[in-house]
């Protein structure tokens with residue numbers, strides 16, 4: 001096989017002309033030939049818009065256009081013989097129409113129109129090509145696919161906009177007690193500003209709902225509302241989640257880079273839930289982002305300007321965390337510009353009826369089950385309950401009671417069952433008098449079957465307490481651990497030890 005040395009060039013190839021002009025002419029001729037051979041038909045039109053030539057292939061369209069012979073077609077004004085053509089526009093503007101659909105009495109055609117110029121660049125005519133006849137049938141699978149993808153894109157865009165639209169307004173925050181009216185007044189006022197807001201209150205008091213409402217009432221309502229639950233994200237991922245990742249900083253899924261929540265919330269509101277769980281190491285970066293409105297994506301040395309209003313929330317005692325050195329004091333002051341404390345349900349029992357009415361309606365609408373009335377004696381039971389999980393717990397209890405009975409009127413007895421906790425047990429506690437304890441020792445003694453090994457009994461009580469805490473917090477383990485006054489790690493240990501405690505509870509307790 002002959003080898004080509006590096007010294008070889010191709011100038012000696014006999015067939016290729018050596019001057020550029022001739023090469024270009026050759027290229028133009030070859031391309032013309034290629035088009036003439038591959039397209040369905042071609043026509044040339046002069047500067048006046050008169051057809052001067054048609055290719056052999058084009059002749060196939062003449063009968064459909066109403067002509068028997070080429071002579072009836074060539075020599076005539078193009079729009080007289082080809083209805084709806086845009087050839088004259090191409091001549092007038094000098095701009096090509098590279099791909100277009102032309103429809104007339106002969107059918108639909110995929111066409112291309114190119115202006116022809118002389119040596120001085122003047123338009124002297126146009127070349128028209130029929131690339132494909134009846135593309136509606138040939139290209140249908142492609143068009144269908146395109147239409148489907150377009151529809152999917154539109155749906156995804158709508159869904160995203162829906163997710164980012166504020167879900168709640170102040171009207172969704174149910175309650176007219178003086179405490180709630182004061183919270184709404186403060187929130188409405190702060191909505192008009194760009195200040196950082198700190199929402200304080202027990203779990204389930206409506207902090208997230210209020211954050212949505214503040215956003216919806218602010219000038220940022222048309223921009224995204226982005227929420228981050230800090231406690232729910234592993235510490236190692238938080239920085240990337242907040243500030244994003246620069247392209248090429250990592251391999252794998254993050255190779256192309258990723259926007260962080262600050263960037264996603266640009267122009268809108270960023271809701272930082274459980275801010276008290278923010279790791280110390282990240283607090284300095286968050287402070288900088290809040291103060292400078294600048295972020296630095298991971299693996300990048302560029303700072304990005306952002307315009308974000310932050311609403312933070314916590315159920316923890318931030319001053320206490322500051323005192324313990326777990327929360328930076330400067331960040332606390334930066335967040336605490338406008339603190340709003342949400343009252344617990346215990347502090348606003350006057351709203352109980354309105355809340356029960358609203359939540360009951362919502363539950364029946366979502367579940368498709370009939371709406372239930374709540375009897376006055378049931379409200380007495382509800383008022384006496386400690387509601388450590390607040391509105392979330394109230395919702396869960398109502399849902400559970402609704403699922404467990406077909407009665408259209410919910411009575412005190414229905415709620416007593418659902419609200420039984422280790423502290424207010426279903427069964428009155430057995431009094432451990434020395435006499436009964438001794439009696440129970442004998443095998444077969446009355447009550448002996450109720451006696452269980454202490455470890456087993458303690459485990460059962462723990463399990464119940466965990467279940468109650470999960471019920472109260474809507475399954476939120478972080479919040480449940482806090483209610484139980486144990487660490488999250490201990491809660492996970494106990495869950496592993498006792499087996500998973502079902503959430504949502506199947507069939508009630």
Ligand SMILES: Nc1ncnc2c1ncn2[C@@H]1O[C@H](COP(=O)(O)OP(=O)(O)OP(=O)(O)O)[C@@H](O)[C@H]1O
Pocket residue numbers: 172173174175201202203204205206207208209210273313314315358391392395476479
């Ligand atoms: N005032 C209210 N009116 C109607 N629904 C409410 C009200 N407050 C809370 N809810 C409902 O209670 C549930 C818990 O509310 P939300 O998540 O806003 O509480 P949270 O204080 O942010 O809780 P956590 O601290 O556990 O995150 C939600 O379903 C919410 O819609």
